[in-house]
Amino acid sequence: MAQRFNFTIHATDGKARTGSISMLRGEIRTPAFMPVGTAATVKAMKPESVRATGADIILGNTYHLMLRPGAERVAKLGGLHSFMNWPRPILTDSGGYQVMSLSELRKLTEQGVEFRSHIDGSKHMLTPERSMEVQRLLGSDIVMAFDECPRADQPREVIARSMELSMRWARRSRDGFDSGEDHASRAALFGIQQGALHEDLRRISADKLTEIGFDGYAVGGLAVGEGQEAMFATLDFAPDMLPQDKPRYLMGVGKPDDLVGAVERGIDMFDCVLPTRSGRNGQAFTWTGPLNLRNARHAEDTGPLCERCTCATCATYSRAYLHHLVKSGEILGAMLLTEHNLSFYQQLMQAMRDAIGQGRFAAFAADFRRDYQP
Secondary structure, X not given: OOOXXXXXXXXXXXXXXXXXXXXXXXXXXXXXXXXXXXOOOOOOOOHHHHHHOXXXXXXXXXXXXXHOOOHHHXXXXXXXXXXXXXXXXXXEOOXXXXXXHHOOOEEEOOOOEEEEOOOOOOEEEEOHHHHHHHHHHHOOOEEEOOOOOOOOOOOHHHHHHHHHHHHHHHHHXXXXXXXXXXXXXXXXXXXXXXXXXXXXXXXXXXXXXHHHOOOEEEXXXXXXXXXXXXXXXXXXXXXXXXXXOOOEEEOOXXXXXXXXXXXXXXXXXXEEOHHHHHHHOOEEEEOOEEEEOOOHHHOOOOOOOOOOOOOHHHHHOOHHHHHHHHHHOOHHHHHXXXXXXXHHHHHHHHHHHHHHHOOOHHHHHHHHHHHOOO
8 A cells, every 4th residue: 555655775885775765656766866847847858758767756846836827726726746747756845945046035034034026026925834835735745844045155153043943944844734634644744954064053953853853854055056075075974963764855966976976975865957957058968977069079970979878869869960959959959958868867866776786886986986077
């Protein structure tokens, strides 16, 4: 019988783990990469094509869907899964990050964030309770607690105040989620650890979140400009502070070499716009590093993007043709490169799952770093 939420670790290799999350709408293999479907669409892809790349779950954006077409409208139309024709699990972020990053006119208080829409300037109030309500209306399978995400280069006292506020909001998110009994019986709630690069603040945050209790835990406040070295240094301690029997999700990450390094440090879930955004901008990821298809050296290359890739783009189209599409600004170029990039990311995740299961992840990571030239 399908379960609301169950995380099983199948194998470990060092800190790296492989397992599965069982939910009512399907199983999520971990480590997992979630393509980003900001506005109820993974850009340049049909939902069935996203699934064909190997994706078990996608991410939807609370802030954008709240503003357009509106959470109440999505609910009226049968929920996000039916609306966008994705019958498998969907994780929705809380909306807090976009409020901070996209809205110039905003006011942060203990209650929440008052802001003006970047679309039409209309005024809105987003609180932990409203975030839980919006995600319930969308029908999210994995709901994220409402938090604030400051840049890592802010003064320590700013980071500390923000973290404490996010922990108070985490408690209110838990209460708001639980009050929607029907949704809470079908969905899961993840808390978000904050504290930027400060180990002591991360410890306080982890302890407070664990006391509240969540189905899974995210490491937030990274991939906001601090650089890979600082991110990895934080991941050397941050995931270990979170419950070992719950999935750990690194938000907004990342490049292929980021994913390998983070899995090495115990992360189970990822999301990032990079593979889709890069595809729309003429960049393809391969096992030897990214390719810029605008480069003239591809103009007469009849080979595939990547010899080791099994996607339909690599099986069917040459670098020369893809170069032509990109240089011509043809929509098909964005579609084919996005399909390839998402397929490559899923092949990378499968390769890591296999390596962990076979007890050879260290060798896999070493080989990957030897071949991949960022």
